[in-house]
Amino acid sequence: MRRKPLRIQDLISDHGKTLGLFVDCPQEGMNKNISVPEIQRPGLSLTGYVKRKFNKRILLFGRIELEYLRDLASERRKERLEDVVTKDNPAVIVARGQRPPKELKEICQKLKIPLLRSGEKTMTLMSQLTLILSEVFSPIETVHGTLVEVFGIGVLIQGDSSVGKSEAALGLIERGHRLVSDDVVHLRKKDNRYLEGTGPELTRHLLEIRGIGIINIAHLYGAVSIRQSVRVEMIMDLEEWNDDHYYDRVGLEEKFKEILNLHIPSYVLPVKPGREVALLIETTVLNHRLKEMGYHSAKEFNIKLLETIAKRQRKGRLNVG
Template sequence: MVEITAKELMKEFDLDLLNDNDEVSFRPITTSDISRPGMEMAGYFTYYPAKRIQLLGKTEMSFFYELDTEEQEERMKGLCTYDTPAIVLSRGLNAPDALIEAANEVGVPVLQSMLTTTRLSSLLTTHLESHLAPMTAMHGVLIDIYGIGVLITGSSGVGKSETALDLVRRGHRLVADDSVEIRQEHPGELVGTSPELIRHLLEIRGLGIINVMTLFGAGAVRNYKRLGLTIDLEIWDQKKQYDRLGLDEDYIRIFDTDLPKITVPVRPGRNLAVIIEVAAMNFRLKRMGINAAEQFSERLSNVIEEGDRDEF
């Protein structure tokens, strides 16, 4: 999980810091949930979610200004705790003196945005969900093939990068090579990206490092892609029985998400780029309800049943 603070949000969303910079302590944000403290403004702090970003809009501030001075100071001190990562005012609203004083006492940054409250809440939530999502790194290549995010895995030297280069030449888009950062942003949804250091780069043995975007254009790369399928390349084993019909379904588990997995044996003469391309197209057909392997199995069962009836 990547650590993020209000300082990063200031840069990302052009937020202005309203209180004393010397008094501010930029604490880690640990949750993507945003709180609009309406009940707290009314004085109910029993279940106050202090670790969330507190978003104050026109509704909250209108109610605040109807309180007397003592209540205003009390409510602002209740909002500002040592766990609170930031308090954000939307619509360009100014921070009252009571809020500035309470925030400076415990080092809570008070920020201002010109966006509407609903729009700001949506943007902040989306940004935090993306950055705070569980993340892992896997050795492999991620390619966007016909809209399917295909993660190509296998042992070092099996031909993953060379296959990726062939797929890029065929019009598909590279997301990441060698190291793929995978985040689970939502249940059942895995998104892969490339580390910044090696973004848009491919390593081809004997050739070296190449920049895919420079060689093939901006249409040959993309920065992130949702994972849909894993294809594991392995050296052909004569003693191993490989699936010839496609009825067997295998999965790889990443976090709590099961990702479909296909094992493709590698040996001289096999065009891996074409095989992976067809695998992606066949995967799309399966999601549309068309399964060639099951259709063949049904035909075969019908032929066998008809043959048994003819014998009687």
């Protein structure tokens, strides 16, 4: 999924109120694109120790930087700021309600870089900006399937068309679980550790059932039956029952699917008339949760089976002796 560029204007219109941001000057640089998700405080660079330029990052000036600059003579202040601020910086932000030095204003006007101000504390503002930019720049993949929350775990139901994904989701909703998205699921990589799934705004809370049509889950079952997003912790692959296919009957083999370089536990569930798919998905989720807690039913069974076989073999040798 292609990510829409984030402009300074977008940052202010979407998050300006939360961040307490307002524009000081100039207006013509508001269409500059933010191309990296990092925020940079000038720090030691203002002392003349400039080992590298932070060209594409938003520069954030806090009280410490501004107090240091005020102690410098005007000419020296201008030199130090010119060493730090470049035309490739998408914006300069002054935090804590501080008034920016006139030299900083002049440089921003000359380079057509938006100079923004905020009343927020410097570290608070930096943390909030980092979270917002991490969200915007995190990798996204769009997949076909139905995403539901079952016992607090995000389950992505996948499979061929008409295999019964939406019907399975409806059965789960009837049992008190929650729908996130049907048909199209956007997966976003968060903190390089996990996937968060959500749905398109257009089809949010809608479920398509063949023979019935499109139904609005929020209207039919209430707000308790839906949620906007969920952490995706397992994938359930539905497939038509095939008598010639071998299906794992013990559960010792663990499978994973790779999405955005993350390995998500995956389970295959063969479906045929008479099998209650919603109940089977619930059972798989509970069993998965037990595994996460350290108890593996199949491994426990296998250990007991091997112990029983070993006992019988020892008993057989004793009888022969």
